[in-house]
Amino acid sequence: MKRILVTGGTGYIGSHACLELLLADYEVIAIDNLSNSSEESLKRVRNITNKDLIFHKVDLLDKQELNKVLSKYKVDAVIHFAGLKAVGESVELPLKYYFNNVVGTLNLCEAMIKNNVKTIVFSSSCTVYGVQEKMPLKEDCPLQPCNPYGRSKRDVEEILNDIYNMDTSWNIVLLRYFNPVGAHGSGQIGESPLGTPNNLLPYIAQVAVGKLPELHVFGDDYPTSDGTGVRDYIHVVDLSRGHIRALESKISGSGMHTYNLGTGKGCSVFEMISAFEKVSGKKINFQINDRRSGDSAICYADSQKAQKELGWAAEYDIEKMCEDAWHWQSCNPNGYE
Numbered sequence: 001m002k003r004i005l006v007t008g009g010t011g012y013i014g015s016h017a018c019l020e021l022l023l024a025d026y027e028v029i030a031i032d033n034l035s036n037s038s039e040e041s042l043k044r045v046r047n048i049t050n051k052d053l054i055f056h057k058v059d060l061l062d063k064q065e066l067n068k069v070l071s072k073y074k075v076d077a078v079i080h081f082a083g084l085k086a087v088g089e090s091v092e093l094p095l096k097y098y099f100n101n102v103v104g105t106l107n108l109c110e111a112m113i114k115n116n117v118k119t120i121v122f123s124s125s126c127t128v129y130g131v132q133e134k135m136p137l138k139e140d141c142p143l144q145p146c147n148p149y150g151r152s153k154r155d156v157e158e159i160l161n162d163i164y165n166m167d168t169s170w171n172i173v174l175l176r177y178f179n180p181v182g183a184h185g186s187g188q189i190g191e192s193p194l195g196t197p198n199n200l201l202p203y204i205a206q207v208a209v210g211k212l213p214e215l216h217v218f219g220d221d222y223p224t225s226d227g228t229g230v231r232d233y234i235h236v237v238d239l240s241r242g243h244i245r246a247l248e249s250k251i252s253g254s255g256m257h258t259y260n261l262g263t264g265k266g267c268s269v270f271e272m273i274s275a276f277e278k279v280s281g282k283k284i285n286f287q288i289n290d291r292r293s294g295d296s297a298i299c300y301a302d303s304q305k306a307q308k309e310l311g312w313a314a315e316y317d318i319e320k321m322c323e324d325a326w327h328w329q330s331c332n333p334n335g336y337e
């Protein structure tokens, strides 16, 4: 059995990945500083899978504790989710983002080197591409992130590239996620944002459940079919399974690989509202506002490389994403609180 260290394991995507790892018979050691999550998510993962996993509250900025975990558990690989992810906050507090996301990863890599662990799957983002003219986005597009969060992801990608150039026995997989949404089908784990959600689907779900009065649609004058922004939403369970495929196809080799994880299909804000109304039976009230600064009109992936090399493709459609997001939100109106 392979033993995997999952950083950010109590978070939204991390908890879903822990669940899929347990189902695939991996042994899981999760760490998190709980700055944006709660240990309740992993209690529920244990309930759903009827399997156990180890959790330690560790901050990536604490080198000593990090090293202790890596030397105690002889892990075969690391899946690195831990990081701060709010674009707006990263503009207000850039140093916090660079410290946490970049220095945190440097500490992790240093501890991995000390303990001879050389396989890492890193959570990158389509945000590293910035605003681009040509769609779909392929992995070899020029990187031009336009905020500190995106630049922290680009910087970590470059650091990992340099580590590989230093020692080609490393095995590094950079996964660039498009827009992760939805929840596990059990309705027991899902996205539990602190405060008002920044992202579209959790916002819609909170309008549907009556926590927020209406959605603000950021612009209906984009050059898209209905004027609203188009994105490539991907079910969090599909995304989590992408990590397992990355581990399974790469764990015993070495190399440096980058993959987009998306569905390759664009969905507009209005299409998402309609899909959510259909599955929830709730009316989503909205008003049209100005465009949000920094938003692009359209963004979707070319994920053929992941399909060819990892044998991975997203299975779930927008309806299933909305159905599972609604199931989670209606069973847990206040998230894990």
Ligand code: NAD
Pocket (backbone or CB within 6 Å): 007, 008, 009, 010, 011, 012, 013, 014, 031, 032, 033, 034, 035, 036, 037, 038, 058, 059, 060, 061, 080, 081, 082, 083, 084, 085, 100, 104, 123, 124, 125, 126, 177, 178, 179, 180
């Ligand atoms: P999340 O906030 O739910 O999970 C991240 C976890 O990392 C949280 O539990 C947080 O407490 C933990 N964390 C943060 N800093 C830490 C530190 N210094 N030490 C230990 N733990 C720390 O976010 P998520 O949506 O699950 O995202 C997971 C990863 O995927 C992040 O790196 C994020 O940037 C990336 N990503 C997310 C999205 C998205 O839209 N959700 C898109 C692309 C990439």
Ligand code: UFG
Pocket (backbone or CB within 6 Å): 087, 125, 126, 127, 128, 149, 177, 178, 179, 180, 198, 199, 200, 201, 203, 215, 216, 217, 218, 219, 228, 229, 230, 231, 269, 292, 295
């Ligand atoms: N939108 C609204 N109202 C809202 C929230 C969003 O109309 O309240 C619109 C946006 O304008 C955009 C679409 O819904 O057209 C999706 O917005 P999200 O905020 O859900 O997602 P983004 O594509 O803007 O970006 C997010 C993160 C990025 C990350 C990207 C992919 O902010 O950093 O997902 O993972 F790269």
